Amino acid sequence: MIISRTPFRVPLFGGWTDFPQWYRHHGGAVIGGSINKYCYISLRELPPFFEHKHRIVYSNIEQVHNISEIKHPSVRACLGEMGIETGLEIHHDGDLPARSGLGSSSSFTVGLLNALHAYRGRMASKQELAEEAIRIEQQVIGENVGSQDQVWAAYGGINRIDFLTDGRIEVSPLLVSAERRSMLERNLVLYFTGFTRIASEIEKDKLRNLSSRETHLRTLYAMADEATEILRTEHRSLDEIGRLLHESWMIKRDLSSSVSNKRIDDLYDTALSAGALGGKLLGAGGGGFLLLYVPFAFQTRVHECLKDLISVGFRFDGGSKIVIYEPQLNRTGG
Structure with a gap:
């Protein structure tokens, strides 16, 4: 075996x-x-x-x-x-x-x-x-x-x-300190939206748009550089990661109509109003897990607002x- x-x-x-x-x-x-x-x-x-x-x-x-x-x-x-x-x-x-x-x-x-x-x-x-x-x-x-x-x-x-x-x-x-890594893990929470999808079918729609979305993709590329600096710089607040996630999600929603839908948008807006700083739908889009950056002080409030969803904490491994x-x-x- x-x-x-x-x-x-x-x-x-x-x-x-x-x-x-x-x-x-x-x-x-x-x-x-x-x-x-x-x-x-x-x-x-x-x-x-x-x-x-x-x-x-x-x-x-x-x-x-x-x-x-x-x-x-x-x-x-x-x-x-x-x-x-x-x-x-x-x-x-x-x-x-x-x-x-x-x-x-x-x-x-x-x-x-x-x-x-x-x-x-x-x-x-x-x-x-x-x-x-x-x-x-x-x-x-x-x-x-x-x-x-x-x-x-x-x-x-x-x-x-x-x-x-x-x-x-x-x-x-x-390379981030153990304390900083633990704080990042604590502030990131997954919520299962309750439905799944075939990623390859959604990605097919995205690929049709790549050539006409150069400005958007270059911005997403630059965000990887910005996130690298935030994570590696000890004196910068990790809450910047949450706000950057929000900016990234807004751009991705414009890239393809299949990325999100009204239910996902409503869940996301509810989380923001309760204290989440940003997030994204993982994978191709259309369903699956919603990742949120929620400062620990606001997590009880966000959990209550999204109580109908299953939440999943995690560690990097x-x-x-x-x-x-x-x-x-x-x-x-x-």
């Missing part, structure tokens, strides 16, 4: 600039971090006594003879790309709902790749996991996704990620890891 544990992520600034269609021409940068909410992938070799060769358990259960028959796009692509020949049983479990803006699809892909490499008897590097996941999601599966989620899932931590025009990706940890490695002694190989 092999089990990988891969974090979900909370992006703060620079979203949209991580699409290769943009950063290959202009460069991009994002600020954010992985959190202590996880995707778990368990993997074991399936004994040859069943009518099916592969069994995949997630929100559905698939029992198939050939990899090409697998409906889950990430499982089909990862097993196919790694040339898996033996029968496998793969289980997925998550701490938070899928398709809710926390990068769960990329966490799944990175976690599965990590488990498959362990099954092969080797430890993949963070860079290797991130690059493999990006290639599989963007080129093999053909999803309309950016390149940040895979990096958060693989590397973990609070980072600035730079996307260079030559395609390289640079990950720079944001590390990247994908193998938490159980008990290979079968009679494994026939991949």
